[in-house]
Amino acid sequence: MIPDLFSTRGSKQITLLLILALMSPLSWAKEAAPVAEDPVIEKRMLALSEDLRCLVCQNESLAGSRADFANDLRREIREQIKEGKKDQEIIDFLVERYGDFVLYNPPMKPTTYLLWIGPFVFLLIGAGILFFYLKMRRRQIEEPPLTDDQHRHAESLLKEDKGNNA
């Protein structure tokens, strides 16, 4: 039997269906609960984890990594922010456990001197080599002074030239 959509009973059904259809986004809204309740905490957590290295996937930051381990550490950071810890305290907490390796911005200390100063040392060495090389080259391509014979020859050539022009 074809449903009688145009009878009064049918239009009531349609209205009901429409209401139900409109209500469904409301029910979704509840299911898709936001990952973090507090955007402020989330923002601080993200800012912090940008500068931290994920130890499993070593070329990714903690903020960018999808590894399970990174998830755990992000949860830890989030919880510590909620407890009211300062950024530096949280970083210290992680360094205590994972070492300076978790920092993308390692501190200046004897073990990292080479890391920090190395590039400048190489730059200096390179600049030095370039300097001496150029100096050496200049000496090589310097024009040797003319002998007396060549001088006289050159002068006579010049005179000849002037005479022709006149």
Place this chain on the structure above:
Amino acid sequence: MMRFLLPLAAFIVLVGFLAVGLGLKPREIPSPLVGKPAPVFQSPRLHEPDQILSSKDNLGKVWLLNVWASWCVSCREEHPLLVELSKSGIVPIYGLNYKDKPELALQWLSQYGDPYTVSVVDPEGRIGIDYGVYGVPETYLIDKNGVIRHKQIGPVTIESLENKILPLIKELQG
């Protein structure tokens, strides 16, 4: 002459660096916890979840803490060695069942053997974070004063046992 010698020297230096680089293990990050007191944990036992084990109970003895999980493939690699080590009775091995489901963990142990004096559970990896665990398996050697003396990252091998772990245990027990 220099024209050939210089590039050759540079090449040899480069090869040297690359050769050393090949031998490095960038995944093994030295733990800052070696030489420091082992973080204290209290956690339910895997076999008797209503009983809590405190790491403080182990003060006064040398022990190994082995982080393992049933989902961890390399754990199976080291497992026979651990079973053998526990049979020798040289050192008690405590297990930290890391981010695992108890039923899977128990099944895994009954299948491959249980080398652990006690296993405790760490379902959310929180004890793991305290110990700086970032990959399973990891094994910590803890002395009588509760200080971490060695951390083995990745599976325990015969070489690492014979060259490092066993001599250190002997020294610490002495």
